[in-house]
Amino acid sequence: MRFKSGFFRTLQVSVFSFILTGIGASLSLAVSPSLVEYRDNVNWSRVQFSTSGTCVHDRHNPEGNHITSSWCEDGIYMTYKRIWQEQTGTRTVTRYRQVQQQVPDEYVCESPRRCRWKYKTVTQQVPYTDIEPVYVEKSEFLPIQAIEFNLRGEVIRYEGGEVSEDLKAFLVSQPEKNQLVTLILENGQSIRYEIGKKTVGEWRKVYQVNPRRSLSRSQNQTQ
Numbered sequence: 728m729r730f731k732s733g734f735f736r737t738l739q740v741s742v743f744s745f746i747l748t749g750i751g752a753s754l755s756l757a758v759s760p761s762l763v764e765y766r767d768n769v770n771w772s773r774v775q776f777s778t779s780g781t782c783v784h785d786r787h788n789p790e791g792n793h794i795t796s797s798w799c800e801d802g803i804y805m806t807y808k809r810i811w812q813e814q815t816g817t818r819t820v821t822r823y824r825q826v827q828q829q830v831p832d833e834y835v836c837e838s839p840r841r842c843r844w845k846y847k848t849v850t851q852q853v854p855y856t857d858i859e860p861v862y863v864e865k866s867e868f869l870p871i872q873a874i875e876f877n878l879r880g881e882v883i884r885y886e887g888g889e890v891s892e893d894l895k896a897f898l899v900s901q902p903e904k905n906q907l908v909t910l911i912l913e914n915g916q917s918i919r920y921e922i923g924k925k926t927v928g929e930w931r932k933v934y935q936v937n938p939r940r941s942l943s944r945s946q947n948q949t950q
Contacts, residue, residue, distance in 0.1 A: 757870060757871065757872055757873075757886065757887050757913065758803065758804070758805050758870075758871040758872070758873065758874060758885070758886065758887050759802065759804045759805075759887060760804060760805070760806045760868075761784070761795040761796055761797045761804045761805055761806040762777060762779065762782065762784070762797040762799070762804050763784050763795055763797060764795060764806075765786050765788075765793040765795050765808065769784055770784075771784055771785065771786060771926075772784070772785060772923055772925035772926045772929060773925075773929065774929050774932045774933060777797075777799070779797070779799040779800065779801045779802065779804075780799055780800035780801055781799065781800050781932065781933050782797050782798060782799035782800070782933065783797075783798050783926055783929040783930070783932075783933055784796070784797050784798075784926075785797075785798070785922055785923055785926040787920055787921065787922075787923070789918075789920045791810050791811075792807070792808060792809050792810050793806075793807075793808040793810065794806070794807050794808075794910075794920060795808075796922070796926075798898075798926065798929075798930060798933055798934075799933065800890075800933060800934070801889065801890075802887065802888060802889060802890060803874060803885055803890060805871050805874065805910070806868060806871075807868070807869045807871055807910060807912065807918070808866055808867070808868050808869075809866060809867050809868075809869055810864065810865070810866045811864075811865055811866075812862040812863070812864060812865070813862060813863055813864075813865045814860045814861065814862055815861050815862065815863050816860075816861045817858050817859065817860055817861060818858070818859060818861050819856055819857070819858060820856070820857055820858075820859050821854055821855070821856055821857075822854070822855055822856075822857050823852040823853065823854050823855070824852075824853055824855060825850050825851070825852060825853075826850070826851050826852075826853045827848055827849070827850050827851075828848070828849055828851055829846045829847070829848055830846060830847060830849050831844045831845075831846060832844075832845050832846055832847040833845045869912050869913070869914065869916075870912065870913040871910050871911070871912060871913070872886065872911045872912060872913045873885060873886045873910075873911040874908055874909070874910060874911070875908065875909040875910075875911060876894070876897060876908055876909075877907070877909075878897050883897055890934065895934040898930040898931075898933075898934045899930060899931050899934050899935050901927050901930060902927075903924050903925075903927055903928035904924045904927065905921040905922065905923060905924050905927070906921065906922045906924075906927045907919060907920070907921055907922075908920065908921075908922060
């Protein structure tokens with residue numbers, strides 16, 4: 728079975744286009760995952776040093792979900808983990824209810840021919856069977872496309888990579904109180920949540936302009 732030369736040329740172009748499309752998708756801007764996980768034993772909301780330079784790590788659990796973030800010199804890293812409970816079946820369990828009953832307490836006689844029981848009220852635990860649902864915890868990591876900050880009505884958008892000078896100035900200028908940010912997920916969903924005030928207070932140490940560091944970088948670039 729023979730193929731015309733045009734067929735192979737078309738096939739090559741199609742494969743090449745597919746490769747370029749894949750490369751383009753991989754190079755699309757997005758926020759990289761946090762450098763730490765929610766349950767890691769780290770010094771949260773305190774400046775520390777890592778391979779990404781000076782960083783401060785933050786965590787939050789809105790509605791039971793886990794959001795962890797690493798605010799570093801060379802970039803902002805954040806992970807959103809959605810957690811939910813899914814019913815997988817039911818089971819039979821034994822429960823107890825409290826029931827008040829009258830029970831004999833004392834046999835008294837007012838006369839030889841007039842005797843009777845005196846009763847008292849007691850509370851007893853009476854067992855009964857019931858059906859309850861069985862749940863299992865499910866979770867998934869949702870990629871974050873961007874982080875949005877509100878600067879006096881103007882939105883500063885971070886989509887990964889190096890932190891811009893405007894964003895650095897904004898982070899450094901924030902007072903030490905909880906800061907609202909908006910996460911834009913790759914599925915288009917937006918989530919508003921608060922960065923803790925201790926982490927916000929540490930932004931100054933991470934993103935403040937260091938003259939020696941700036942001079943060193945400029946010298947390296949000119950060499």
